[in-house]
Amino acid sequence: MAGNADFDLFRTNEDHEALREAVRAVAEAKVKPFAAAVDEEARYPQEAHDALVAADFFAPHVGEEYGGVGADALATCIVIEEVSRVCAASALIPAVNKLGSMPVILGGNDEIKQRYLPDLASGKSGFSYGLSEREAGSDTASMKCRAKADGDGWVLNGQKSWITNAGVSDYYTVLAVTDPEGQRGNNVTAFVVEKSDEGFTFGEKERKLGIKGSPTRELHFDNVRIPGDRIIGKEGEGLKIALRTLDHTRVTIGAQAVGIAQGALDEALAYVKERKQFGKRIADFQGIQFMLADMAMEVETARQMVYVAAAKSEREDKDLSFFGAAAKCYASDVAMKVTTDAVQLLGGAGYTRDFPLERMMRDAKITQIYEGTNQIQRVVMARQLLKG
Structure with missing residues (x-):
């Protein structure tokens, strides 16, 4: 491949x-x-x-x-x-x-x-990205957000969910159905919506397990008028552009996951070299060493997968869909495992907020969910394999 x-x-x-x-x-x-x-x-x-x-x-x-x-x-x-x-x-x-x-x-x-x-x-x-809705997460083509032609512009109504940095960003790429009777997947158009647009508002901040510093809010559109020159691409091409986007940006979520995992490994290494039990550093116990070796091996494997996918993203290789999904899926699974193991290595200390590992463990979880759940990544990979 x-x-x-x-x-x-x-x-x-x-x-x-x-x-x-x-x-x-x-x-x-x-x-x-x-x-x-x-x-x-x-x-x-x-x-x-x-x-x-x-x-x-x-x-x-x-x-x-x-x-x-x-x-x-x-x-x-x-x-x-x-x-x-x-x-x-x-x-x-x-x-x-x-x-x-x-x-x-x-x-x-x-x-x-x-x-x-x-x-x-x-x-x-x-710049933020408005694709998902309450009832259109993994199934993006079932979105309900509508943009209706009006003179030389469009009028946008509906909502988007789980929007990262909503309220902070000034610009939003928003996907909306422009032809309700059209073929599913070919009836969606992408627009740029500006924070100052009349009728565009934000929901309350979600209360989340992790990444708490990044606001996640709904976008609400109540007769928001969008000038015709704010269409991205051509009418009806929105979902194709959105999915091409994800091929490239799933790689960046893989990079985020690698960073979280590396940070957790760094913290765990520093701790086990200082912490003593039974008269010696816990880093000197073979059981601990095996855990560290596995963690480092998995982080490095994830990093190499992300870097290969990034190279393919730069070249826009035809097999980017597979490699982007694989890098995001594997790296995020590694981030969850490595942060969990790092908390374990610190024992009771790892469970407290005195150390950053419990935060890293909470933050790692979202990398398995956003920009396509890891179940969806496996669907993407399997489709690519079956296509040959």
């Missing part, structure tokens, strides 16, 4: 590693000190936001022609991975900016790109 591999793209280059050092320095100095309070208070990580904007890590994927740094897919994954090591909620800032804007990048015309991408690149405005 891999085809003729360009092996240079399967390893990081000097620029990627220099980027990793730069992001890690920002994350350690400007993100980590606030991570516990952000979680405890369930507040938006403004300190991380400001630091990411200042360092050009807010939306690193945006091309240079729009004022961005033009980071490739692997570089963007490294940014997300390194921020996730210390705060998964903060890592959703660059991750969701990519998710929200990828439909514009993949399907938008030059005019709509020039209108929205420079603000995103500069950090002036964030």
Whole structure:
């Protein structure tokens, strides 16, 4: 399935590693000190936001022609991975900016790109993604949100659920049915909705298990008028653009999962080398060493899968759907397992908020759910396999 591999793209280059050092320095100095309070208070990580904007890590994927740094897919994954090591909620800032804007990048015309991408690149405005609804999660084609043609524009009615960074972002890619009688899957169109649009409001913040610093809210549309020039791509192409977007951005969720798992492993390693029982460090017990070895092996396997998928995303390889789904699925399962094992290695201490591992364990769970549950990832992979 891999085809003729360009092996240079399967390893990081000097620029990627220099980027990793730069992001890690920002994350350690400007993100980590606030991570516990952000979680405890369930507040938006403004300190991380400001630091990411200042360092050009807010939306690193945006091309240079729009004022961005033009980071490739692997570089963007490294940014997300390194921020996730210390705060998964903060890592959703660059991750969701990519998710929200990828439909514009993949399907938008030059005019709509020039209108929205420079603000995103500069950090002036964030971008969120409105696909899921209360009754249309995994089954996206059954959405009920409607956009009705009205003169030279559209009128939008309905709602979207589980929208990351809702209320913070200024721009929203929103998918709506534009032809209720049309063929399922080919009757959905993508639009850009602006926070200031009349009739566009937000629901209350969801009370969540993890990633508490990233607000998750519903979007509500009550006769929201959308000018005709805010269509992304062509009428009826919305779901195709949305699913192409997910092929690329599932890779970034894999990167978030790798970062969470690596952060948990780092914390566990530091603890077992200091903690003593029965007269010696618990790191010297073979049972502990085997746990650590398994954790490190799984994290590294997940990282390699994510990096390969990122290389395929950059090249837009035909087998990206399989590799993106596989990387997201495997890495998120690893994040859940490794964070759980890390809590176990700290024993009672791991269960307290004095250490970040219980937060990492709670944060890891969502990576198995959003941007397509891991059950859906397996459906995607199986379809690709059966297609040959």
